[in-house]
Each structure stands twice: as structure tokens, then as C-alpha cells.
Amino acid sequence: MSTHVDDAASPNGTAFRAAVPYPVDPAGAGTVTGMAELVRTGALAAREVVDAALARIAELDPELGAFVHVDEDGARERAREIDAMVARGVDPGPLAGVPLGVKELHAVAGWPYAMGSALHADRIAGHTSTLVARAVAAGAIPVGLTASPEFGRASFTASALHGVTRNPWNPALTPGGSSGGSAAAVAAGMVPVATGTDGAGSLRIPASYCGLVGFKGTYGRVPRGPYHRGTAENDHYGVLTRTVRDTARFLDCVCGSDEYDRSSLPAPAEPFETALAGVDLRGLRVAWTPDLGNAPCDPEVAAVVQAAAEAFVAATGARRVPAEVDLEAACGAAFRTLSVPDVHAELRAAPPDRLHAVHATVRRYGDAAAALDADALVDAHETRARLVAALAAAFDRFDLLLTPATQVPAFPAEGPMPTEIAGRPVDHWGALAVTFPFNLSGHPAISVPAGTAGGAPVGLQIVGRRHEDVRVLAAAVAVEGLGLWPPPTPSR
Structure with missing residues (x-):
């Protein structure tokens, strides 16, 4: 194992050592796949895994604020069930014993379901999301x-209900959002995997800032049932992990059509984890752009990520x-128009005296x-249609599109989101300009670590044609193999 450690001043003035469990050997217990195989064979007890996760949460979370609810009793009871299955010779499954963080936008029956809002501070979920189940x-x-x-309506993670979530690599900085709690939990080694959502970049942005893998599959790849609320058809579900293979393992367990989600896709004919090995990237046409034509990008971020893109092309034999x-530019306005009804769905029943x-x-x-009026909605849908057509034409010219996953280095944990990038003023959508277009279009996109900028990790975004999820994942595996991101180990 190798060790990569950064010391940073924490908010309380003490030294915080940002070290992440990430064994070089993918069979090690720090990965989803390695941990599950050890539990399945009985070489490692699920109760030991859970106890270690809970101990690390207790140690680090007071400073990072990644978790808003921990169910110690439930986790230990589930671990006992897993260990009993192994003792009986029953395979618990490909995620056996793996501690899972669940983004608070995903329901778990019997757990709090506030979605980060004081409006729902006392709400308890009455169902469990298909992804979690x-x-x-x-x-x-x-x-x-x-x-x-x-x-989930920001690219940093802070709320009046729960406070501020901080980046394990530098607690003064944000882990991104909106899946920032999940990213901080995985990056700090509290859990090896955590669920997330991606409506405008909310998996890829935290992955970029925390040195993780964040994959948004083709729209519908991960089912959103039951009872998903939203009309924009921009939301994608997924997970944050430390390796692409871990993401593939998780996808194989949760993908597939769901009668509760009319947009859900059938499971692929070949599992993602095994399909990765059969993808040949030689000769693929690969395009690089730091800005998608009109998005400002911090020069340091652009330089780091472009170097990673060029190394990927050289190493794989791509063209x-x-x-x-x-x-x-109208894409930003279209995204806003299509998104606001989703928030309205959460607010419309709130008493007026609670909206403060x-x-x-x-x-x-x-x-x-x-x-909103009908003309605005029609304009937004027509803009989306033109975007889809433009990307269809673009993917006739290339097979993969590479961009930065974030346009700016990680900013202060308390926010706000950037209002200026590379000297140019930006609005809310301008700060997400390299991620949200692929939510509008439904293309698969992944952030994979490319290096550091501004004192925190930064990611390379790889975008592929719709339904070519395996190719995108395989390209991310190739980037992992470049050694651009040192695999750190626990040393706190």
C-alpha cells in the first residue's frame, strides 16, 4: 500500500489529516468488491466491518458533518443476519456486509426523511427507495x-437543519453537492459506498472535489421508484465509490426495470463488472473541451484535467x-424552467408561515x-430537443467527450456557489455548465479523479452516447490505471 496524506487546518484550529482508505490491491478490504468477497467467504465478519465503520463515523463525523442520522442498532442487527447466513453456507449476495451510506433524499422506511429541509424535520419515511431495497x-x-x-438544490452541502458538511481533504472547503454528505463519508473512509442523486451534476461534482468515482448512467439506468416526485426528468440516481469496479458492482445489484418507475431501463445483457474487461478503447475518437463552447473554466482546473485527458488518449491508443x-446559452434557462416545478411540489403544501x-x-x-406559463414550458422543451439533436450530431464525430467535471476548484464549505469563474460572472447554472446539459439530454457521464487544483481533488468527466454506459465506465477504468491519483490509505 502507498500513502498520500495532506494536513489541513480544521475549523476548530486543530490539524486534520485527510487520509482515505483506498488499497492499491483491489481485493483489499477497503473496496466494495474486496470487502464483500471477504465477508462472503467468512474471512471477515460483517459485524467487524460494521463496527469499524461506526467507529470511524464516531471519530470523524463531528468534524465533517457527513451523516445526519446513524442507525447503529439496525446496522449491527443486519450484520448479525449476514454473518448467520454465511455460517449456514448461504451467500448473502455481491454486496455482502458492505456498509452503505444513504443520501437523505432517498427514503428508508422508519428513518427520518427531511430531505435537508426544516419543513420536514419530523417526517419519517414510510417506504424504502428501490435503489436502497x-x-x-x-x-x-x-x-x-x-x-x-x-x-438537493445546491452544489455545496449546507442547510439550516443540519449545518455544514466539509471536505475530508480540506475541511475549509466544500465536498460539493448535492450528494456532498455521501462524498465526504466515502472519501473519509466511513463507508466504501454511498447513494446519491444527480439532477445537474450532484454525483459528479462531489466526486470531483473528493477524489471519488461519480457515475450518472443513461437516464433510467438506475430506477427511481417508488414514489419519486418530479416532472423535470433530469434526476439520475447512483452512488459514490472509490473505484470504477466498485461502482460497476453496485450497478449490477440495483439496475433493471422497476414497475414504480416508468423511465427505468432493463438490466444490461451482460453485467457491468464483467463487461468492463471486454471493452477495447483503441482507435476510439475522443474529443476534449474545457468549456463545451461557452462555459468559463478556471485555468488551473483546465490545465490539470487536460493533462489527464491527453494521458488517457496516449495510453489507450485512442484518436x-x-x-x-x-x-x-438558452440551455440554462431551459433547465431552470423544467426544474422549478419539482421544488414547487415540495413547497406547495407548506403553510405560508413556515416558508421563512x-x-x-x-x-x-x-x-x-x-x-411559469405554457410558452415558457414549450420553449424549454424545444431547447432540450435542440440540445439532444446537437449532441446526437456531435457523437457522430466522436465516441467519447472529455471535459472537466467541475469548472472551479472546491470553494468554501459554507458557500455560496461561485458567482465568477475565470473573470467572468456566472449565475447558478453557469457554475454547472459542464454537467447539467447531460442531465437534460440523459447521456451517461462519469467523474474520475484527475489530480488536484486549489488544494483539493479535481475530476475528469467522460461522456458517452446514451446506452453506452459500459464504454464510459471502461474509459474511467483506463484513467484509473494512469496513476494520476495516488491511492491513499488510513493513517490518521
Whole structure:
């Protein structure tokens, strides 16, 4: 094993040593796949795994704020069930004994279901998300809920209900959002995997800032049932992990059509984990763009990620081709228009005298929803259609599109989101300009570690054609193999 450690000043003035369990050997117990195989064979008890996870949460979470609810009793009871199955010679499944963090936007029956909002501070979930239920059926052990900004509507993770979530590599900085609690939990080694959502980059941005893998599959790849609320059709479900193979293992356990989600796709004919080995990247046409034609990008981020993109092309035998992608500025307005009804769905039943408890950004969503008219909705859908057509034409010219996963280095943990990038003013959507277009279009996209910028990790985004998820994952495996991101180990 190798060790990569950064010391940073924590908010309380003490030294925080940011070290992440990430064994060089993928069979090690620090990965999802390695841990599950050890538990399945009886070489490692699930109760030991859970006890270690709970101990690390107790040690680190007071400083990081990754978890908003921990179910110690439930996790230990589930671990005992897994160990009993192994003792009887029954295979608990491909996620056997793996501690799982669950983003608080995902329901778990009997657990709090506040979604980061004081409006729902006392709400308890009456159902379990399909994503979580399938992971549990495959042997995973949910240990608690991870933090999200209110209703997932920011790219940093802070809320009046739960406070601020911090980046394990530098607690002064954000782990990103909205799946920032999940990213901080995985990056700090509290759990090896945690669920997330991606409506505008909320898996890829935290993955970028925390040195993780964050994959948004083709729209519908991971089912969103039951009872998913939303009309925008931008939301994608997924997980944050330390390796691409871990992500593939998890996908194989949770993907597949779900009668509760009309957009869900059938499971692929070949499991993702085994399909990765058969992908040949030689000769693929690969395009690089730092800005998708019109998005400002911090020069340091652009330089680090471009070097990773060039190393990927050289190492795989792919062919570099021009990107020639220039997405229209109207995409941001279209995304806003299509998204505001989703927030309205959460706010419309709230008593007027409670709306003061809602963050101003969320209230603005509600105000915008009240002002929507048919022309605005039609314009937004037509803009989306033009985006889909533009990307279809672009993917006739290349097979993979490479960009930065974030346009700026990690910013302060308390926020706000950037209002200026590379000297250019940006609005909310301008700070997400390299991620949200692929939510509108439904293309698969992944962030994989590319190096560091501004004192924290930064990721390379790889985008592929719709339904070519395996190729995107295989390209991310190739980036992992470049050694751009030292695999750190626990040393705190």
C-alpha cells in the first residue's frame, strides 16, 4: 500500500489529516468488491466491518458533518443476519456486509426523511427507495443517512437543519453537492459506498472535489421508484465509490426495470463488472473541451484535467479529434424552467408561515414556478430537443467527450456557489455548465479523479452516447490505471 496524506487546518484550529482508505490491491478490504468477497467467504465478519465503520463515523463525523442520522442498532442487527447466513453456507449476495451510506433524499422506511429541509424535520419515511431495497437484498448494510442541501438544490452541502458538511481533504472547503454528505463519508473512509442523486451534476461534482468515482448512467439506468416526485426528468440516481469496479458492482445489484418507475431501463445483457474487461478503447475518437463552447473554466482546473485527458488518449491508443461542441446559452434557462416545478411540489403544501424556514434559493424556485406559463414550458422543451439533436450530431464525430467535471476548484464549505469563474460572472447554472446539459439530454457521464487544483481533488468527466454506459465506465477504468491519483490509505 502507498500513502498520500495532506494536513489541513480544521475549523476548530486543530490539524486534520485527510487520509482515505483506498488499497492499491483491489481485493483489499477497503473496496466494495474486496470487502464483500471477504465477508462472503467468512474471512471477515460483517459485524467487524460494521463496527469499524461506526467507529470511524464516531471519530470523524463531528468534524465533517457527513451523516445526519446513524442507525447503529439496525446496522449491527443486519450484520448479525449476514454473518448467520454465511455460517449456514448461504451467500448473502455481491454486496455482502458492505456498509452503505444513504443520501437523505432517498427514503428508508422508519428513518427520518427531511430531505435537508426544516419543513420536514419530523417526517419519517414510510417506504424504502428501490435503489436502497435492492442494495440491501444484495447484502449491503445501511448505516445511516448522509447530508444534502435543502431538497438537493445546491452544489455545496449546507442547510439550516443540519449545518455544514466539509471536505475530508480540506475541511475549509466544500465536498460539493448535492450528494456532498455521501462524498465526504466515502472519501473519509466511513463507508466504501454511498447513494446519491444527480439532477445537474450532484454525483459528479462531489466526486470531483473528493477524489471519488461519480457515475450518472443513461437516464433510467438506475430506477427511481417508488414514489419519486418530479416532472423535470433530469434526476439520475447512483452512488459514490472509490473505484470504477466498485461502482460497476453496485450497478449490477440495483439496475433493471422497476414497475414504480416508468423511465427505468432493463438490466444490461451482460453485467457491468464483467463487461468492463471486454471493452477495447483503441482507435476510439475522443474529443476534449474545457468549456463545451461557452462555459468559463478556471485555468488551473483546465490545465490539470487536460493533462489527464491527453494521458488517457496516449495510453489507450485512442484518436484525438476536435470537439466542435458549442451548446446554446438558452440551455440554462431551459433547465431552470423544467426544474422549478419539482421544488414547487415540495413547497406547495407548506403553510405560508413556515416558508421563512426555507432557504432563499429554494424560495426563488417556488416563486419562479408560480410565474411559469405554457410558452415558457414549450420553449424549454424545444431547447432540450435542440440540445439532444446537437449532441446526437456531435457523437457522430466522436465516441467519447472529455471535459472537466467541475469548472472551479472546491470553494468554501459554507458557500455560496461561485458567482465568477475565470473573470467572468456566472449565475447558478453557469457554475454547472459542464454537467447539467447531460442531465437534460440523459447521456451517461462519469467523474474520475484527475489530480488536484486549489488544494483539493479535481475530476475528469467522460461522456458517452446514451446506452453506452459500459464504454464510459471502461474509459474511467483506463484513467484509473494512469496513476494520476495516488491511492491513499488510513493513517490518521
